[in-house]
Amino acid sequence: MATLKTPVGAGDHILGSENAKITLVEYGDFECPFCGRAYPIVKQVQEHFGDRLRFVFRNFPLRELHPHATEAAETAEFAGANGKFWPMHDLLFENQKRFSTKTFLALAGELGLAPEALEKALRDRTFEERVRQDFRSGVRSGVNGTPTFYINGARHDDAYDFEVLVAALEKAAGA
Amino acid sequence: MSKQAEGANAILRAGTMAPDFTLATTSGELISLQSLRGHPVILAFYPADWSPVCGDQMALYNEVLPEFQRFDAQLIGVSVDGMWCHRAFAENRHLRFPLLADFEPKGAVARMFGAYRANDGTSERALFVIDAKGMIRWSYCSPIEVNPGADGILEALEALAG
Numbered sequence: 001m002a003t004l005k006t007p008v009g010a011g012d013h014i015l016g017s018e019n020a021k022i023t024l025v026e027y028g029d030f031e032c033p034f035c036g037r038a039y040p041i042v043k044q045v046q047e048h049f050g051d052r053l054r055f056v057f058r059n060f061p062l063r064e065l066h067p068h069a070t071e072a073a074e075t076a077e078f079a080g081a082n083g084k085f086w087p088m089h090d091l092l093f094e095n096q097k098r099f100s101t102k103t104f105l106a107l108a109g110e111l112g113l114a115p116e117a118l119e120k121a122l123r124d125r126t127f128e129e130r131v132r133q134d135f136r137s138g139v140r141s142g143v144n145g146t147p148t149f150y151i152n153g154a155r156h157d158d159a160y161d162f163e164v165l166v167a168a169l170e171k172a173a174g175a
Numbered sequence: 176m177s178k179q180a181e182g183a184n185a186i187l188r189a190g191t192m193a194p195d196f197t198l199a200t201t202s203g204e205l206i207s208l209q210s211l212r213g214h215p216v217i218l219a220f221y222p223a224d225w226s227p228v229c230g231d232q233m234a235l236y237n238e239v240l241p242e243f244q245r246f247d248a249q250l251i252g253v254s255v256d257g258m259w260c261h262r263a264f265a266e267n268r269h270l271r272f273p274l275l276a277d278f279e280p281k282g283a284v285a286r287m288f289g290a291y292r293a294n295d296g297t298s299e300r301a302l303f304v305i306d307a308k309g310m311i312r313w314s315y316c317s318p319i320e321v322n323p324g325a326d327g328i329l330e331a332l333e334a335l336a337g
Contacts, residue, residue: 002324064234065269140326140329141326143235145322
């Protein structure tokens, strides 16, 4: 059974209560259509569990398959450095079909972030190492495609539709 | 994690010399295992090209190549698909490592490694890490529906590097 090798910590993007009994970690790629499909499901799951669940997103850009995935991940990290990771995470998935540098700059503007600052961060690869760290921790943890989910540290080797995820999370909560 | 396959298909285990073989790459060039001596080799048998997911096993390994290369390891993918199928697949996924066609006689190399599924006519999802001298140092057979990821390979390479 593959397990999360890098525990959830201060460097992570965490949504939900620190005291939540259940931790759901997603390794995802903003340009991956399967992650795009999982995005509203994860939202539903979060609503369903409320304070009992905390959700963590880590970057796993498949750059050979998805030409904009790395830039999208760095855009999310740029927003994160400015306190806007989750709004950008949502915007990216909601605009997945029209990815380009221009789109990323416009999304930054929508969140009140300076597009020039993002442009510079992308050009300087300011967040490259941050994204690679996520990627490497994923590889070490047995990520085997995107999205890959971990429930309380154990890889979820099953489907990720709402019912299946809820059942697996309930089981983890009861354990 | 390193549970070995039991029952019908017992794949070759750590401590066994890897049997030599020669197969064609996507360019028609022949590669023998023997010719790769001097570096660790990762031999990844998989059931078929064109699994319908992003980041299927070969696409995932393609992304992880830089991590394998830190150990100077050569990755080789093997399935029973023919050379032309491999070529289209490798181009589509931008694979930067060789895929070998275990096509004729079908599955002969998979059989040598105990990794052939006679009922399905494909190979297992079987992984072998072979050292610079040709000795299998780690092997793992994943349930056919589970992409095993790359964590086991990296741990084995790390152990090899000491």
